[in-house]
Amino acid sequence: MPAPLETCVSDLDCASSSGSSTSDLSGFLTDGEDCARLQPPASASGPPLPARRGAPGIPVTSDTPRTQDDEQERRRRRGRARMRSEALLHSLRRSRRVKANDRERNRMHNLNAALDALRSVLPSFPDDTKLTKIETLRFAYNYIWALAETLRLADQGLTGGGARERLLPPQCAPCLPGPPSPSSDAESWGSGAAPSPCAAAASPLSDPSSPAASEDLTYGPGDPLFSFPGLPKDLLHTTPCFIHYH
DNA sequence: TAGGCCATCTGGTCCT
DNA sequence: AGGACCAGATGGCCTA
Numbered sequence: 605m606p607a608p609l610e611t612c613v614s615d616l617d618c619a620s621s622s623g624s625s626t627s628d629l630s631g632f633l634t635d636g637e638d639c640a641r642l643q644p645p646a647s648a649s650g651p652p653l654p655a656r657r658g659a660p661g662i663p664v665t666s667d668t669p670r671t672q673d674d675e676q677e678r679r680r681r682r683g684r685a686r687m688r689s690e691a692l693l694h695s696l697r698r699s700r701r702v703k704a705n706d707r708e709r710n711r712m713h714n715l716n717a718a719l720d721a722l723r724s725v726l727p728s729f730p731d732d733t734k735l736t737k738i739e740t741l742r743f744a745y746n747y748i749w750a751l752a753e754t755l756r757l758a759d760q761g762l763t764g765g766g767a768r769e770r771l772l773p774p775q776c777a778p779c780l781p782g783p784p785s786p787s788s789d790a791e792s793w794g795s796g797a798a799p800s801p802c803a804a805a806a807s808p809l810s811d812p813s814s815p816a817a818s819e820d821l822t823y824g825p826g827d828p829l830f831s832f833p834g835l836p837k838d839l840l841h842t843t844p845c846f847i848h849y850h
Numbered sequence: 851t852a853g854g855c856c857a858t859c860t861g862g863t864c865c866t
Numbered sequence: 867a868g869g870a871c872c873a874g875a876t877g878g879c880c881t882a
Contacts, residue, residue, distance in 0.1 A: 700868090705859060707869070712857075736855065 723740050726747060735743060 701860075704869085708860085708871090709858070711870075716857095
């Protein structure tokens with residue numbers, strides 16, 4: 605784990621930060637105030653360092669003798685500079701990550717809002733029953749198919765007994781594909797038990813062109829598209845079909 | 851306690 | 867370069 609910025613940045617290079625990345629560090633190190641803030645106390649780093657080359661009064665000449673102390677000081681400077689640049693890089697990555705996290709959170713909130721909107725237009729369940737995300741999507745998928753199928757049959761003229769009755773058995777009309785038979789319990793929904801009259805007549809499963817008949821889709825009689833295991837069992841007896849015409 | 855669901859973080863990839 | 871999107875990982879909460 606990289607050291608915190610303020611423990612890494614030395615007093616040597618505040619004014620020399622360069623490169624494109626520093627433009628993104630306005631919150632960290634851009635002005636003299638920050639540099640001054642980050643400078644350790646004069647007494648904090650032990651004995652005073654030798655005067656730098658180029659500092660006032662210290663002429664830079666090619667024949668300046670290099671002592672062992674000079675080499676050690678160069679190494680120390682390089683080490684500090686490297687730590688500083690790594691700290692800056694880490695801070696930059698961190699700030700970008702935080703922004704990306706914020707965007708991602710917002711994106712997921714928008715997605716959830718859209719899911720809530722979708723729930724709100726689906727046939728309603730009791731207030732304390734909230735469809736999960738996957739249930740919402742699958743239910744909506746089936747719901748749309750059932751409505752489209754109803755329209756299609758209606759467009760065919762509804763001759764000879766009525767397509768609506770063919771689509772929806774008398775014991776379930778007026779309703780669209782709903783949960784399993786009221787006599788079945790939630791467990792049987794998921795166990796591949798015989799579908800309810802509703803499902804038998806109106807479920808997409810009975811129609812090869814239905815979405816549920818597609819091989820691309822994995823849901824079936826035991827799938828949450830048709831079964832909502834979280835639903836209270838007594839609801840099954842009081843709500844024979846979830847989708848009602850008005 | 852195991853399993854399901856969810857929110858969040860994260861790094862990678864693609865697009866503008 | 868930066869944002870959008872995606873999928874994997876992780877941890878919290880709830881329920882059977």
